[in-house]
Amino acid sequence: MQTKAKTKKQKNHGAAYDIWRSLRSNKVAVVSMVIIGIFVLISILADVLFDYETQVIAQDIMNDLQSPSKEHWFGTDSLGRDYFARMLYATRITLIISFSSVFIATALSIVIGGISAYFGGIVDTIIMRILDVFLAVPSTLLIICIVVALGNETVYIILALVVYLLPSLVRTVRSELMINMENEYVEAARSVGAGPFRIMLIHLLPNSFGAIMVRCTMSFALCILSTACIGYLGIGVRAPAPEWGRMLSEAQEYMRLHPYLITIPGFFIMIASTAFNLLGDALQDAMDPRLRGYRKMKKKVFARRKK
Amino acid sequence: MENKLLELKDVRVKYHTLDYDVMAVNGVSLELNKGESLGLVGETGAGKTTLALSILGLLPKGVGEVYEGEIIFKGEDLLQVPEKRMRDIRGMHISMIFQDPMTSLNPVYTVGDQIAEVLQLHGNKHPDERVDEILGLVGIDPSRKVCYPHQFSGGMKQRIVIAMALACEPDLLLADEPTTALDVTIQAQVLAMIDDIQKKLGTSMILITHDLGVVAETCDKVAIMYAGEIVEYGTLHQVFDKTRPHHPYTVGLFGSIPDLSSDKRRLEPIYGMTPDPSDLPEGCYFSPRCNHCTELCKQKGAAIHVSEDGHMLKCHLFTQENKEAAE
């Protein structure tokens, strides 16, 4: 008992280490991190395993709609392309689109949210009212409108996702900053003459970082779902590039005889977005000091209840 | 002793957390007679609130646990009674006032409903009259019973909380820092009111506080708590009498408060800080901070020393063992 307490006192790690420790002890978090890791690995290795020109987009009508076999693990689609290869490449495309959108949206939201929170007053009001308009349009419809208007280049899809993510991310950043601004340490920094930039960069952002990361992780899930949605409507990533939503909608015709053709991409979409959301959840728990270590406590509680 | 209302025998409580157990209360024995009020004094983390929650059986489930001892209330061991009986006791025979009046009322019910609830729970089918009566007693216009908590100031809310606690005329009132969140003038009003009602109803009270002044104003008996133990226990006059021998911690506490009536320029604080209850020192828990610390103190905790007039001290300065060791 005493040695434990001593080790506790010896470490001077920052909050990041505590969060990592908490995540590691959380089974759900570990599983979702592993799943995300596999998806990332898949998208990196896609090139090594299959050749894009010949195996992913080249049509082979002779071998259409084959059932899963050793040669084609997930069978082939209506144009005779290997479904497994297409799934792997689709993973890569989805992840690239999601990552770029989340990255851009987060960077922008920190700037906009920061301006809004720090200056307050009329600037804040104007920014918030504009965001209200964007939030008023149901999100799916907003993305549809943007992609329909601009066309389905990958850049425009990313733009649409950024516009979709931005309002809620800005609100998160703003509210986090405002909550932290209530803390006396901000006033303490001002009392020694720190300017707005120093306060923002040294004090407010690092303290809000955790909550922003949680929203970022969850935004990944939203991006994956939305990319699939517009793909399903046929206005997503351009054919012949493989994309989960589009593959699913193309397979609809054949679902009576080849149900796996729609089952597989749907399953991928679901697993990917669930994994990101669960990780976001776990991250949030890990950052909540009230819940820190609740996993172990729970075990103890169980042990006692059984008694 | 028929007069005895509550008796704690060697109560020990611990909390289970991530890596270690927090020893919150380490062997507390107390007696309280009818109509008496006891001041439980100690600093943050001394285990005062935990002790009160254990008496009511309200420790967080699965986390906090009374692992030893007895809590005998009117001849019943509260640690053994079934939950249903415990519910009857809560609010009816023992009630509690919490520290923060801002959060201890439910924001979506009127205060009248909340006071009526405790009466209804304990068998009063038509509580309206009693609600008016009790509100009058705590100095709030009964017509305001239809208001919601947010419409009252902090002092008023604490009065309402007190009204709720006293509605069923309980035998024992546990008041956990009832005035700490209030301003001095309001604190004086609320304390005077508690004193007044307590006399009218003949309620016993355990007043938990860190303020020796509040104790001096309201209590008959005083217990000083340190690291989950009662280190000194006696009547108000015994504990506050500077000419008597005291526990070094009590001396330190009195030395730490700037006194309105004296002109000392320097305070005589206790150095160091209260021990981490998950990592208590060997021997006497106060030994690392004590000026009179001996080898014996570092090895084992002191036995209880009771003087002829019932003044209890838990310190080696007064035990036989220490005297023998010195010789």
Place this chain on the structure above:
Amino acid sequence: MWRYILKRLLWLIPIILGVTLLVFALMSLKPGDPGRVYLGLNATQEAVDAYNESLGLNDPFFVRYFNYVKGLIKLDFGKSWVGGESVNDRIMSALPQTLKVCVYALVVAFITGLPIGILSAVKQYSLADRVLTIIAMILACIPVFWLCNMAAMLFTLKLHWLPATGLDTWKAYIMPVIGTAANTIGLTVRMSRSSMLDEMRKDYIRTARAKGAKEGSVIFKHALRNSLISVTTTLGVNFSILMGGTVFVENVYAIQGLGTCIVRSISNNDVPMLSGCVIILATFSVIVNLLVDLLYAYLDPRLRAKYVGKKKVAKARKEALNDAN
């Protein structure tokens, strides 16, 4: 209270104007040649130009926007570029189907989601809680179109229990309503669980226990009422999500609602139809959000309390919380 309602009602106007401007601006970015679409490939260029001119497409942007809004005030959404059909008629016939499905789905989501969330919170740390929270998360993440397809495959193609299309019998409603509600059920479970847990940690719960209240009464009388208030605030956001979901559900089950209309106008490049449908759905979402806010004000006795200074922070926190779900 009345002043508050009036203020909120007036606030609808700029929001709806903003939404129309947003949609209109986006649509005017779209390269399109309605004359060619309407008149076919064989028509002469002059005829096409004349047709476009008659639609006012060559006017400057703000003139066109002004005309469009003028039409909207008279509840006239213009004419479809495909077939020249009045957008109004189309929307009027499609709207009831969509609204019916959405409202039923909202009801279903709350009736199922709330009790599950509360159960999960009350039994925190139990096996049931863990399983339920993960199921809720999966439900919240499931792609609607996939779920609908899978359901159709199972219940229509394999089991022949439910009709595949339309909304003609009560049985036909089952799959579309549940499909639309699926995400929202997941979100509601999560929301009601977390708000319930929040409330259970508060001091007044301890007060209620100290009064001698039964555990059931502590949960249902004290905690539930407070957490219901915060769950109410998510009704609006959820309705908006439901409306987005109908696009896919209607498409799969061939329901002649606004969703189908939107999908068709995307493939037809039918700008007025698409704008009309989006604006109508957005307007409904704004109105439902307004109603939810009013309901919230009615339920929470604290709303009229003036938290000087802290109010803005509290509001920002509430909004961010809403978005997170």
Place this chain on the structure above:
Amino acid sequence: MKKTMLETVDLVKYFDTKNGIVHAVDHVNLSIPEGETLGVVGESGCGKSTLGRCILNLIPATSGQILFDGKNILERGGKSKDFRQKMQIIFQDPYSSLDPRQTVFNLIAEPLKTNRMGTKAEMREKVEAIMDTVGLAPRLATAYPHELDGGRRQRIGVARALVMDPKFVVCDEPVSALDVSIQAQILNLMMDVQEERGITYMFITHDLSVVKHISHAIAVMYLGEVVELAPKEELFAHPRHPYTKALLSAVPIPDPARRTMERQLIKGEVTSPVDPAPGCRFAPRCPYATPECLSPSLGMTEVGPNHQIRCCHPLD
């Protein structure tokens, strides 16, 4: 006669809110001689914290003058780093006033860093010296605040205020959040530092016993106004304002012998500082109030050497 370190002349701070104008600080005239401590006491909402923040220009004052060493700091827009360096503040809450993401060293060095004072080595030296002064072990330099207890955290707060070698420090309830034994340690520390460095304090608190202990003169505030200003001994021996009297008699004294003494309780609670009625603001609760108390011409009157009150019925 010592020279005056800080003086406020008709200092006013009003907050415009939806409900009306909050008179947080209303025509406050105070002066603090060099090396002494002025205690400011009052209940919550009396504007004492706002007063402290106004003096440091953390909140811009509505009107009035703040003379620091004879110069009006408001005239220069208060942006001048000179004043910032010579005037510091210690905050109440040792938990929220320290940025949880910074190490103890960074927290104490922050004033030096923001003002670009000296090289890294000089900074290190200064920080180490000040940590020694306030009694923080050098090994704690790399610790994070959440690893420390309240007493040590508040020592960081003191160190941060002292590292710039200030002449004047506003202490905003620096010991209210601490346990009594720790509170005494911090109070002793602050008094030692004052003796060594000749710092002038403005000590804001609600705790009368603490203020008596540390101050030379005391100002009692009620709803934004100073109602009584007197040297410490004078104020406690002969309070002349009914509010001061009530405040003093409300403090529980840890002496059972005094218990039987009749207490003078005042009725009611502090009224709202929003658009207060003219005249004496304490009148609604005052046992001596008469109609003339509501005349708007009430000002501070001299009732003894250095003893001023704002009342038309001074007590004997």
